[in-house]
Amino acid sequence: MQQLENIEAISESFCTVLEDLAFLFSDPVAVDELTFDDQSFVQASMQYTGSDQGQVSLVLPKRLMPMIAANILGLDEDDDLVHDKASDAVGEMLNIVCGQLLTTVFGDEPVFDLSPPVVQPVTSQQIKQLIVEGKSVAFSTDDEPVLLCFERKLGE
């Protein structure tokens, strides 16, 4: 597994997408500034294949999901539709982040196929593993801890 490269460009791309899509403001932070033990988290992930292959995922607090859906849909957080669509909205946000990230890292010539995003619970132990492996960038997003993980699987 290759270590994460182009961190500055990836971070800028990520922050721009979250701001443009969901009106969420993110700042890159050192991962040890964040706490991942005091609440429930989810991991949204999707695979890319093509001239390179790997996985892009987002780890975020479950309580951030309704805010993301509400902001994308332009609805109140207590709207029933927001809770119905929270997982779909987070998956689509990842889809857009992934598309921008692949262009940032590989340029605009290579062609990639993307799998549908999957959103599922993740344990604090699994999060620590992602951090230890050095494949993630940490952000404070509206004061919540968020990890963007980019795992390239070619060249192993």
Next chain:
Amino acid sequence: MSLNILLVDDSETIRAVMEKTLHIAEIPVSNVYHAGNGREALDILAEEWVDLVFADINMPVMNGVEMIEKMCEDGLMKTIPVVVVSTEGSQTRIESLKNKGITAYIRKPFKPEDFRAIVDDLTGGSNAAA
């Protein structure tokens, strides 16, 4: 002139956002149809009169490229403008899509102005808000 528009995306959230975007962009709309993949879109196109299609590429069951290829095989469907709305950043793939006859390409995340500009291009500006 009001348009019948078909939105094709496997994300219900994005279809809802696209529909809202059409209203924000003040595009006159008669009917908006939703499809979750290319197969569902072709079924709607076979039954309903549609003036314009906004379609994603990466979808389960039938993706956007396959859907466009199927539309090109049909004498009537191939005349319907298709705008691809996708996360796709590969110029290689975008050129390939243009060679298949797509009308335009919008990259997510999109803005109302993106939709407005394309509809104005297609209608010669006849849909400009009064």
